[in-house]
Amino acid sequence: MISSWRRRRATPRMPRGSLGDPVELTIPTHFRCPISLDLMKDPVTLSTGITYDRASIETWIEGGNFTCPFTNQPLQTIDSIPNHNIRKMIQDWCVENRAYGIERIPTPRVPASPAQVRDILEKMTAAARRGDFEGCKSMVEKIKNLGKESERNKKCIIANGTGNTFSSIFEAFSNPETFEKRIEILEEILSAMTMVFPLQEESIKHLKSETSLQSLAWFLKGGDISGRRNSVLVLKEIISSYPEKVDELGVIQGALEGLIKLIKDPICSSSKKASLFITYHVIASTSSSSNQGRFTKALLQMGLVSLLLETLVDAERSVCERALGAFDGICETKQGREEAYAHALTMPVIVKKILRVSDLATELSVSIVWKLVKNESKEEKEDGGIKVEALQVGAFQKLLLLLQVGCSEWTKEKATELLKLLNNLHRDRLECIDSLDFKDLKRTF
Template structure:
């Protein structure tokens, strides 16, 4: 029986290989050896020749070189140059062979586009800088569109563009055109913003240009009044600008009229998950930075952010949940934020529900929020502490300690348990439905 099964599997594998080789009926089509890539052994779609004279498929040899190999895979000779020269002769022969064997189901390989070179990228970027300095918004927009098209065409092109500091050049151009308050610059600014989103993450120099006062005002303008793609690109740019813990940029953004309102609006009236997540990350960085401004947090609270976050947490996917909890944890670091959380009926049920259910990060944020709310409770009747007991926080925190967690989370959970324990005689704890079969250890 085992031999029979093995034979069937071998026959199936042989059939698959024959189909790949183009076997039709009783006629077997053999792929010429010199048409195969020496690395992948597949038909070459974009043959290129190394300095050693050996031809490979571009994708295969690029992967080899990017892995840190500086030798020819076949000859083992050191590469004197990393330039990959297109082998048009072999490529034409392969295409002719494909055409001659169309009757066997062979499709002609398309003529590949040659990847962009560093020299080409640098030339275009130089022209972008010149056009921006001359305030030639039409020419600059054309060049930026060309760079963007190149980046979208191939991943290799994108890597080449990024490596040649396109992010800094485009950000500098954005800053230059932002300083001129003219409606005629809107199209080029929109094009630059769109191109920049393809080049994230940006380096420090690019962030400094994009985080300038003029750039921030312009980005917020798109955030408030742009079309859907413009608003999405704007909030992605703000997320990138605030990715470094620089309180000066956070304060500068908060001072831009309508900035905070526009960010909260993207959360309240979502246009796409990407924009919502980026908005949450912007708020997260603004309320959790090492120089978090209490006034900024209070402004967010006054806009109804706490209620928005709790509504998001009622039912959402993991990534969104983690971000919403992270923002709520930062907001609850302020008196006004906690006050809103205390008064909302969903706060405790939602936080306890997220414990041990979403991810380690979500649990960490949930425990931190619980601890902040419980330790700052001032009502004599226990208030939120008693409410937490009623929805099963005690049991879940005990289970968390049993299954293990990060040391700082463990410390907060332990302290929270001590506070909860002080009020256990006030309320008969209601077992969480998720742990109805859990035996109480007390």
């Protein structure tokens, strides 16, 4: 009774006619979009003379349709003209009927046009050539403000080569001799560059140069919070296209420390994912075996094993997969395995991830366990052995269950080999595993 009374009180009262009946509000037909049939918020007129709501007609055109939905006539141009008269009439109608709960539609901002974006980019380039840092910075801020206004503006900005202009100016301003004088404008460009992701090939060519990498590494290790976040996101774009660039990045003083710091004290989820992604490629790099060993050794000395295990304890899926990928790469080296053997959480945490996160996480976890068990030395066996530890945390039972529910051929092969290696010990060992871990598990067949 009380709840129904509250619902009645929460419902706005509708105006009533002379007989006391509620008055039904009807939206005028010419105020409705012919596509959505809803009240238009940003009416625009096509070359056929028909007016639509901007969002509806842009969706129609983006779907590959180049005819007028109402008349079915071919569009001479896909450009639309704002219908200010209709919009003003709709706003007046909304005000007149505010008693019905109708809110006045806001006056929409004029969307960015390709010509407008190109004009700003030309002014930005000209300012950069004559060394006018303030003028260049002003143009960058204009682009950022346009992008913040709407998703449509952002698409227009990306489509007109903004990323290439940003990256070429960033490279030009990254001259080591004058770098300190240009930090402010470089930071502004770096911030704006994250708005035009994913970067095109031409843009990345400028950013992968030696001078650009030096600047990005500077922001990564010594910039403010925003600079560190933006630099690691741009570096991820570079490494995604050119994995071999991790060799150049790794030899830059302080770059690896900057990555570790972002994993340990992440600014946001995206920066942590990007840091783990780059760290994985640093470890997995095969372009220079000497550098690979040197980089991995340096990362291990910074406490990467402990850091990854702490990350894995309670991480979302994508972060977990990246951390497992980096850990799997560490276990390729003898020193990496020794660090893993020495950490008490290694086997409990890794085994826990089997069948708990994703197929990729399961595959990586099995790979890690296989590498640790397969390469166990005699000295480690005498100390208790990684096999015994694996059994104590339920590895044998989990691997059996993995074969039952299905997995890839590679994972199946490694799981089978692990079961053979553990078979001699499991009969005399108590399997410590919580059956609740698999209450929602379904077979794949």
